[in-house]
Amino acid sequence: MRRFFTPAWLGLHALAITLCGAFLAFGWWQLERAQEGNDRSWGYVFEWPLFAVFVVVMWVKMIRDELSDDEEAEEDRTAVPDRPLSEAELIQQHEAEDEDLAAYNRYLARLNAESHRQHG
Numbered sequence: 001m002r003r004f005f006t007p008a009w010l011g012l013h014a015l016a017i018t019l020c021g022a023f024l025a026f027g028w029w030q031l032e033r034a035q036e037g038n039d040r041s042w043g044y045v046f047e048w049p050l051f052a053v054f055v056v057v058m059w060v061k062m063i064r065d066e067l068s069d070d071e072e073a074e075e076d077r078t079a080v081p082d083r084p085l086s087e088a089e090l091i092q093q094h095e096a097e098d099e100d101l102a103a104y105n106r107y108l109a110r111l112n113a114e115s116h117r118q119h120g
Contacts, residue, residue: 003066004063004066012059012062016055016056016059019051019052019055020052020055020056023048023049023051023052023055024048024049024052026044026048027044027045027046027047027048027052030042030044030045030048031045091105
């Protein structure tokens with residue numbers, strides 16, 4: 001949690017608070033204008049608070065993304081094998097993650113086998 005108190009994060013927290021406060025103040029201002037008879041302001045009465053909600057949603061998303069990045073990094077550290085993987089093991093690992101790569105490698109292997117039969 002200490003990472004959220006770095007200068008960059010403190011700046012983001014301050015920006016989020018400032019924007020939310022400003023957007024809510026603008027909404028209040030538009031409400032006062034609408035009540036005075038400015039019909040156009042009624043749309044802004046609802047728009048400015050939505051902007052404030054958007055800021056809060058994005059702020060929460062940034063925090064969740066930061067926390068999930070740490071969880072993924074921890075999983076990557078625990079998944080490191082004790083020994084380096086061989087080339088065949090690396091290929092198998094990549095093929096397991098990407099079906100298109102596996103299909104392409106099978107195609108290349110078939111072409112290679114056909115080539116050796118014709119020339120061998």
